[in-house]
Amino acid sequence: MSEHTPIGLGHEATITTALTHSGNFHVDETLGYVVLHYALAPMGDLRARILGEGPEDCLKFFRSRDPERIQAADIVFDVGGIYDPPKGRYDHHMKDKPLREDGTPYSAAGLLWKDYGKAAVRNLVRTTVDDATITAIWQSIDKSLVVPIDQDDNGVAKMGKLSLADIVSACSPPWDTAELHGPEEAKRRETLGFANAAIAVASHLVNTVDRVRASLKATDRVLSAYKNAQDKRILLMETGMPTEKVIFEHDLPVIYVVSPTGSGQWNVKAVPPERGAFGQRISLPEAWGGLNGQDLAAVCGVADAVFAHPARFICGAASREGALAMAQQALKIDAELKSQQS
Incomplete structure (x- = not known):
């Protein structure tokens, strides 16, 4: 976990600007955005924010490769060539990329989950639970969902067919969209695809958090019943x-x-x-x-x-x-x- 206070946490009244790259998108930056949404602005409209629609909230989100926009953003992930969490930089494409303790390279989603995952879980859990349970849920999802995304995005091991990675990829417009409909329409469809992917990933994360919470509750009850x-x-x-x-x-x-x-x-x-x-x-x-x-x-x-x-x-x-x-x-x-x- 983080030894610094991640940007945006503890400052709910402050507007935080987050940015990832435009163009082809994958499950790691999609999940990264979803994690930031639930950690920093869970009451906002996850999809409308991507499309530039709806009321503003405390999280602004952009997809761009423009160096000036990257420089100006508070949190930048999966682009920019820098991993510096205290400064809000969460890229993993460098030669000396950030690694887990077992040597597995992080994806952008993994880096953001490390710093913002517990806050996201805390906002997603709908019942009263203690900090130990929040940590247990965070660890379970890290192991079951985030590590496979780290491995897939870094070419270590593919998640496989019908995985969350496949679902996100299916939201991308086909390769010939610009050829058939022109560059502006292709860009619009790409943005819409990312928004649709974010909704799918968010739904999966919401359900996974609740199922892990229930699983931990079941563990306590089963062990108690066995003891008695x-x-x-x-x-x-x-x-x-x-x-x-x-x-x-x-x-x-x-x-x-x-x-x-x-x-x-x-x-x-x-x-x-x-x-x-x-x-x-x-x-x-x-x-x-x-x-x-x-x-x-x-x-x-x-x-x-x-x-x-x-x-x-x-x-x-x-x-x-x-x-x-x-x-x-x-x-x-x-x-x-x-x-x-x-």
């Missing part, structure tokens, strides 16, 4: 939420997760042998597979049993107690089978 579990093989969750990520990241020996559904039913879901894999650490009993209602209840011994999937990775009951009993019964049946085989 009488049988560590059965994770009883009082609210439905993602659990698999936490189970594998913390190496929890959970076999079945019991949790409510939106319809009021309670399900038992078998944990896979590894994260994201098909199969189960322990499948539900073979005799249950594909049965429903009274047929299932007669076999499993749980009166309010509702269903058991033919693939035996999930089953359910009408009540919390019923689902918990199904999970316990499934473990008992598995133990008996293994005892018979040994």
Whole structure:
């Protein structure tokens, strides 16, 4: 993180001018603009500012390669040949380019995320969270989104098809736009394309921040439920939420997760042998597979049993107690089978 106070932060009444290059645009300068928007002027109109429309706010934004305009701007990124954060310069195209601790070269987005990312996250989170959570969200997005953009923009590793980089590139007008429509119309379409790309990137960032926030919340609840579990093989969750990520990241020996559904039913879901894999650490009993209602209840011994999937990775009951009993019964049946085989 930054050891200086980034330009514009802590001075909300001051108008800050930010600039990146004109011409072809990529995901790094698009995300860089979006980060500055949410860090410095989240109440402004992100798209209208690019198009020069709408009311002015505390962030002005330009796309230009004019040396005089570059010199005059408060924050310049992805152009200008200078990396000097205290002076608001965030280019990365120099011979001695700024590097992460592991040697990965930064993109303009990475450099701005380093200085302005936490402020952007703080303005994007819609619930009350502490500074540690803000930092955790910032770090998660840095790892999952910003580092891949750094790598893609610097030719280290491509993000791949249908990535955010591809979505941004698709907003650019085709190469022959000037040939078909003239230079002025080509310039207008380029600006419009950048505005459209910024909206797409902003939507992705907004959703990612909220999903990471929720993921951190889920981690706390899953670990708490595991700590309180009488049988560590059965994770009883009082609210439905993602659990698999936490189970594998913390190496929890959970076999079945019991949790409510939106319809009021309670399900038992078998944990896979590894994260994201098909199969189960322990499948539900073979005799249950594909049965429903009274047929299932007669076999499993749980009166309010509702269903058991033919693939035996999930089953359910009408009540919390019923689902918990199904999970316990499934473990008992598995133990008996293994005892018979040994």
